Amino acid sequence: MLTLTLDSFMIELKDGSLKNVGPTDKSATAKLFDVESVEARAFGDSQLKIVAEDAAGDEVQIALSPEDAAALAEELETLSAGHEKAE
Secondary structure: OEEEEEEOOOEEEEOOEEEEOOOOOOEEEEEEOOEEEEEEEEEOOOEEEEEEEEOOOOEEEEEEOHHHHHHHHHHHHHHHHHHHHHO
């Protein structure tokens, strides 16, 4: 399940084109639940990408620097080890 929250978001649809309407202070939050698959990929020359997809085909992609990806991997390892001990 993909949820998308858009704040201060307004667009104009004219002749098949989207145009920003109003100030440029828009923001968005995307959340993907019930993930069925996750993979890591190279992205460009200097980034890594995490791709998560649910059964409905909804997909979220996150591009990270190698340093951020390493920090995330370390956090996941720590959380995973703590979770295994709790079981």
